[in-house]
Amino acid sequence: GAVVSQHPSRVICKSGTSVKIECRSLDFQATTMFWYRQFPKQSLMLMATSNEGSKATYEQGVEKDKFLINHASLTLSTLTVTSAHPEDSSFYICSATFPDRAKTEAFFGQGTRLTVV
Amino acid sequence: AQTVTQSQPEMSVQEAETVTLSCTYDTSESDYYLFWYKQPPSRQMILVIRQEAYKQQNATENRFSVNFQKAAKSFSLKISDSQLGDAAMYFCALANFGNEKLTFGTGTRLTIIP
Numbered sequence: 493g494a495v496v497s498q499h500p501s502r503v504i505c506k507s508g509t510s511v512k513i514e515c516r517s518l519d520f521q522a523t524t525m526f527w528y529r530q531f532p533k534q535s536l537m538l539m540a541t542s543n544e545g546s547k548a549t550y551e552q553g554v555e556k557d558k559f560l561i562n563h564a565s566l567t568l569s570t571l572t573v574t575s576a577h578p579e580d581s582s583f584y585i586c587s588a589t590f591p592d593r594a595k596t597e598a599f600f601g602q603g604t605r606l607t608v609v
Numbered sequence: 610a611q612t613v614t615q616s617q618p619e620m621s622v623q624e625a626e627t628v629t630l631s632c633t634y635d636t637s638e639s640d641y642y643l644f645w646y647k648q649p650p651s652r653q654m655i656l657v658i659r660q661e662a663y664k665q666q667n668a669t670e671n672r673f674s675v676n677f678q679k680a681a682k683s684f685s686l687k688i689s690d691s692q693l694g695d696a697a698m699y700f701c702a703l704a705n706f707g708n709e710k711l712t713f714g715t716g717t718r719l720t721i722i723p
Binding site for chain 2: 536583585599605
């Protein structure tokens with residue numbers, strides 16, 4: 493299957509700083525990537541849809557200015573948590589979809605555990 | 610808005626036995642996909658099985674099979690011959706055709722008893 497790599501897997505940052513998380517599709521071109529957030533023992537909540545070369549589409553309630561998403565190439569999308577606060581601590585997961593529409597499947601990165609202290 | 614409901618927060622099964630995880634959903638779309646994902650302690654999401662809504666035949670993948678009842682909007686997962694490695698969180702998810710955005714249920718934690 494297709495491989496999606498997410499980096500870093502863990503990051504600890506100080507309150508008020510910014511953190512960038514990368515999501516790469518290693519062996520296919522992903523025109524669309526998705527960013528999810530997962531709180532402890534909870535489900536995945538979609539934050540935004542990232543399209544190559546265009547602005548991301550954010551879900552209702554997600555702050556665009558806090559969670560900056562850039563999809564500069566067909567293999568890389570980045571999520572930057574700006575001015576992070578302890579409440580932003582969470583598990584962030586990206587996914588990319590294989591461009592074959594006849595076989596809809598999302599491939600997930602390994603996730604990033606963000607801890608803001 | 611579409612929703613996915615998993616009413617069983619936790620389930621347990623004896624090793625080698627069969628267990629069924631429940632999932633119901635709601636969508637106004639007529640063409641969609643349903644998925645079961647497994648999330649082990651590593652937190653890596655792994656696709657277990659996929660069902661296209663237009664297909665009447667239930668999907669199967671080795672020990673995993675689904676019971677897809679479109680009219681009832683029900684999509685249960687049956688795991689046969691349960692193995693210790695099956696222990697994980699299982700998420701039911703829905704995506705509309707042409708839009709791979711996934712809506713997840715709240716998950717079921719499956720424990721395998723040796």
